[in-house]
Amino acid sequence: MLVYKFGGASIKDASAIKEMVKIVNQCDDNLIIVVSAMGKTTNRLENIARLWFNGKDIETPLNELIDYHQNIISDLFEQNVPDNLNSIYESLWEKLRSTPSLDFNYEYDQIVSIGELLSTKIIASYFNILNTKAHYIDIREVIRTDRNFKQAGVIWNLTKRFALERFTFENYKIYLTQGFIAASTNNQTTTLGREGSDYSAALLASACNAKKLVVWKDVPGIMNADPAWMSDAQKIDALSYQEAIELTYYGAKVIHPKTIKPLQERGIPLIVNSFIEPQKKGSFIGNVDDSKSTLPVYIRKQNQVLISIRPKTPEFLAETDISHIFKLLSDMHISVQLAQMSAASFTICIDQIEYMFDPFIAELQEHYHVKFNDNAEIITIRNYNNESLGKVLKNNDVLIEQKTRKTAQIVRFMEN
Numbered sequence: 051m052l053v054y055k056f057g058g059a060s061i062k063d064a065s066a067i068k069e070m071v072k073i074v075n076q077c078d079d080n081l082i083i084v085v086s087a088m089g090k091t092t093n094r095l096e097n098i099a100r101l102w103f104n105g106k107d108i109e110t111p112l113n114e115l116i117d118y119h120q121n122i123i124s125d126l127f128e129q130n131v132p133d134n135l136n137s138i139y140e141s142l143w144e145k146l147r148s149t150p151s152l153d154f155n156y157e158y159d160q161i162v163s164i165g166e167l168l169s170t171k172i173i174a175s176y177f178n179i180l181n182t183k184a185h186y187i188d189i190r191e192v193i194r195t196d197r198n199f200k201q202a203g204v205i206w207n208l209t210k211r212f213a214l215e216r217f218t219f220e221n222y223k224i225y226l227t228q229g230f231i232a233a234s235t236n237n238q239t240t241t242l243g244r245e246g247s248d249y250s251a252a253l254l255a256s257a258c259n260a261k262k263l264v265v266w267k268d269v270p271g272i273m274n275a276d277p278a279w280m281s282d283a284q285k286i287d288a289l290s291y292q293e294a295i296e297l298t299y300y301g302a303k304v305i306h307p308k309t310i311k312p313l314q315e316r317g318i319p320l321i322v323n324s325f326i327e328p329q330k331k332g333s334f335i336g337n338v339d340d341s342k343s344t345l346p347v348y349i350r351k352q353n354q355v356l357i358s359i360r361p362k363t364p365e366f367l368a369e370t371d372i373s374h375i376f377k378l379l380s381d382m383h384i385s386v387q388l389a390q391m392s393a394a395s396f397t398i399c400i401d402q403i404e405y406m407f408d409p410f411i412a413e414l415q416e417h418y419h420v421k422f423n424d425n426a427e428i429i430t431i432r433n434y435n436n437e438s439l440g441k442v443l444k445n446n447d448v449l450i451e452q453k454t455r456k457t458a459q460i461v462r463f464m465e466n
């Protein structure tokens with residue numbers, strides 16, 4: 051049995067969906083298909099959620115979202131739109147007619163999850179009119195999480211049990227379900243963090259002990275840099291689980307960072323293939339020895355906030371201060387991407403975050419002098435050498451530089 055995951059780009063319009071069906075038809079094995087929201091739907095829904103939460107007008111973005119999906123529906127089905135697709139926006143309308151609670155993250159999940167529900171309902175209906183029958187599963191009945199909305203933590207025992215109960219392959223050869231979304235044990239919709247569909251697919255592959263997980267992307271495989279950033283990026287044919295974990299940890303956006311662990315635990319290979327050239331070999335991630343690789347790999351993590359924290363007294367920062375700062379970060383669910391200590395100050399890099407940023411800074415300012423700059427990026431180079439460092443540094447000012455034997459990290463202002 052295999053798991054295939056199709057991201058937003060691979061189902062962004064009717065012709066992409068038709069290509070996806072061709073890829074599915076090439077597979078002779080039992081299959082679970084995990085799909086994301088279509089195109090940039092999640093971004094649109096995030097925007098709608100924010101506007102609605104702040105009492106702003108949502109008519110224009112809502113109409114754009116509906117028109118986008120309606121165009122895909124009419125291109126796919128022409129005059130024969132199935133009846134069940136007439137009511138697919140109802141839960142969204144109902145939500146947007148209600149009054150928001152005070153919990154943005156909760157409301158965000160209720161709205162943003164609709165992208166995956168729309169895409170799977172449309173694609174399931176399309177499969178239904180073809181010879182390729184795919185059985186629709188609402189993944190919220192399978193992937194169970196805590197109530198940490200927007201970044202929910204998976205309850206693995208329950209998830210594994212429900213996955214084995216639902217994906218039996220007794221009556222069906224192909225299942226179709228959503229990535230990214232899940233439900234808490236009291237049945238509230240949650241999400242696993244942006245771009246979390248790769249992770250959903252890995253959870254299902256691991257629970258059902260798949261032969262492999264194939265994620266279909268708009269790139270030839272995992273490259274030694276984002277090809278949208280470095281046009282001379284090269285495909286990496288094979289990577290170890292550990293190296294893949296490192297790259298995603300440092301921010302290589304091609305795979306969600308939580309994807310590898312569930313696969314590694316069961317020795318399930320991950321294949322990153324191109325949906326544009328599906329016949330070509332992509333990247334293989336598995337039990338590979340790449341410890342001797344010298345190919346530099348460049349990772350750029352943008353939209354970072356660099357925060358410098360100094361004591362208000364003439365004292366140096368002590369361990370109790372560091373502990374206090376990390377406790378605050380942990381309580382506010384803020385992850386530190388990089389930290390550096392000097393005699394005078396403690397500097398951290400965090401992702402730009404909504405809503406929690408101001409309270410975090412305000413709390414810090416009660417105890418420390420705080421300066422921040424929200425226009426930073428972290429460049430990480432695995433297997434760095436002078437040439438690769440020179441390639442990214444050029445004329446930029448370096449705000450922080452850290453090196454270990456294998457990895458160099460540089461914080462600098464974002465390039466425009």
Ligand SMILES: Nc1ncnc2c1ncn2[C@@H]1O[C@H](COP(=O)(O)OP(=O)(O)O)[C@@H](O)[C@H]1O
Pocket residue numbers: 056057058059060086245266267268269271272273274275276277278302303304305
């Ligand atoms: N090292 C890398 N190798 C390949 N692609 C990368 C890398 N780093 C970033 N990317 C970007 O990741 C994108 C594919 O990932 P993503 O958009 O999350 O896929 P999807 O949403 O289809 O699952 C590519 O379009 C590419 O710009």
Ligand SMILES: N[C@@H](CC(=O)OP(=O)(O)O)C(=O)O
Pocket residue numbers: 056057058059086087092093165229230243244245246247248
């Ligand atoms: N649709 C969600 C989940 C996801 O993983 O999407 P994609 O596979 O298109 O990156 C998002 O955009 O965050």
